Amino acid sequence: MASLRGGDEDQPGLVEPVPDFDIVPRAGRLRPLRTKDEVRAALETFEAYVIELPARSANALKDAVQAAIPDLKTAEFQHLRRVVQFRYLPPHLQQKFKLPRSNENASEGDDVAEDEDAVRYFLASPTSAISKADLVATLQRHPPFVDRQAPPRIFYVTVPALAPTSAEQAESWSQTYWPIAYKNTNPYGPHPSLVSRNTAEIGGDAGRWLALAQRAADELSDMHLGERVGCVIVDNSNGRQEVIAVAGDCRWRSAEGIPEPKEGPGNVMAHSVQRAIAIVARKRLRAAGKNPDTLDRKLFCDSPLTDLESQVYERDNITRNGYLCVDLDMYMTHEPCVMCSMAILHSRFKRCVFGRRMPHTGGLTADTVTGKVDEKIPLAKGLGHGIFWRPSELNWKLLAWEWEDDSTTDDEMITTSIPDTLQA
Structure with missing residues (x-):
């Protein structure tokens, strides 16, 4: 195949325009992954005491509670509003905390609102x-409370143990658990x-590159x-997208370059991610x-095996001194x-989709x-x-x-034909 190298080799940015590849981009959107700690933050809760008290007594009783619990680390739950008015409580707590009416003959809501x-x-x-x-x-x-015969009204509430990771999550928790400070x-x-x-x-072109990855596959x-x-x-990195490497999976390719029986995991170093990283090298x-x-x-199968892979490999569009x-x-x-995920991380990639x-x-x-x-195979919870x-x-x-x-497309149907148990 004729080389597609162009321009001065000392200036790899001077190359022919990025090929069109004649592909139809996938239509959709990017959804950011949640980190392990974000997932933990969304799931962990604890039980807390909530005390009903006169508005003017809040600060004094804060000090009293802190004195009674000297080891209390309030910084660990500073994402929770400590003192809240009735009107800002989530509906289920308003129902739970609702004040008893002090005057049965009063107009509906008058003295209740005053008490609240x-x-x-x-x-x-x-x-x-x-x-x-x-x-x-x-x-x-x-x-x-020192002179009162009736005991203080104390409630149990469930609250998030960790701070919210977005404004949307803070709003949701404020309605589900307790008012949150974001x-x-x-x-x-x-x-x-x-x-x-x-x-x-990257969102505008992600569908295009995913379609190109599907073609390589x-x-x-x-x-x-x-x-x-x-x-x-x-x-x-320079405001102009350059395709550096394209690789399909070839785990069933023998050392002689012919298909081999699909037994066991195949050549794990020939996963598409491993090949693409090796081609960059x-x-x-x-x-x-x-x-x-x-x-x-x-072992790495890092030489191009198709016209598409060769077309991209032949382009001199990568710096000689990059890390x-x-x-x-x-x-x-x-x-x-997991193996390829660690390879991505240790290769110092900036972003992945x-x-x-x-x-x-x-x-x-x-x-x-x-x-x-399907009806027979339960879906794993995820590693x-x-x-x-x-x-x-x-x-x-x-x-x-x-x-x-x-929406579901022909390309997506091909993609989803891969078993969920495959090491991709």
């Missing part, structure tokens, strides 16, 4: 921090503004060399003036397996799914690794999205 304006609801502490009897005893030693940040993952900005940057699958899984690597060597063919890398895959984006037909979740084998997603693959964003444990993090199609 005069009281506050104080979220005192987790129930694990103090017994209810000790809490009552503490309150009865301080005004306004600080316009995400302590458990990428900042919402970062996710929004990057989604806008189809070509090698039709040759009986691999599963119908594909990968595309794109450089978007070959292009880096070539850009640096070295001959990548001197390396014995047959690994920093600033590169990856688009995959399927969520990568996959077209279909693999709940039994995928390494990027952290949340769970429910349902069945829950969330490998793309675990900064306290792994030495790199990247942004990641799942693609959501607008």
Whole structure:
């Protein structure tokens, strides 16, 4: 095949325009993945005491509770409003806390509204921090309860244990649990503004690159060399998208280059992600003036095997001195397996998008799914690794999205023909 190299090799940006590839982009949208800690934040709750008290007594009783529980770390639940008016409580708590009418002959709502304006609801502490009897005893030693015969009204409520990760989640929790204070940040993952900005940057072309990944998958699958899984690597760092590598899966390709029986896992180093990363390495060597063919890398199947792969490989559009895959984006037909997810992370990719979740084998997603693959096979809850964003444990993090199609297309039907148990 004729080379498509163009321009000065010292200036890899001077190349022919990006090929059109004659593909129909997938129609849909990007849905950001939740990190492992975000999933945990959405699920963890604790039981807390809420005390009904006169509005003017709130600050004094805060101090009294803190004195009774000196080890109470209020910073751990500062996302929860400590003192709340009745009108700002979620409906189910309004019903639960509803004040008894002080005058049965009063007009409907008159003195009830007056009482509600005069009281506050104080979220005192987790129930694990103090017994209810000790809490009552503490309150009865301080005004306004010291002279009252009736015990303080104390309620049990369930509240989120961790801070919300978005304004939408804070609003939802305020209606479901307890009024929430949101600080316009995400302590458990990428900042919402970062996710929004990057989604806008790549969202318009993501469907195109996923369709190209599907074509790469189809070509090698039709040759009986691999599963119908594909990968595309794109450089978007200079405001112009350059396709750096395209690779299909060829795990069933023998050392002689012919199809082999589909027994066992096949060549795991020939997954499309592994091949695409290896092709990037070959292009880096070539850009640096070295001959990548001197390396014995047959295990990685890093030489192009189709016209499409060759067309992209032949383009000199990668810098010679780049570090690994920093600033590169990856688009995959399927969520990568744990091995490939770690390869993506350790190769220092900037962003990645996959077209279909693999709940039994995928390494990027952290949340769970429910349902069945079919009537006989229950759907796995998900491995829950969330490998793309675990900064306290792994030495790199990247942004990641799942693609959501607008409707079922022929390409999507091909994609979903892959069993959920496949290591993609």
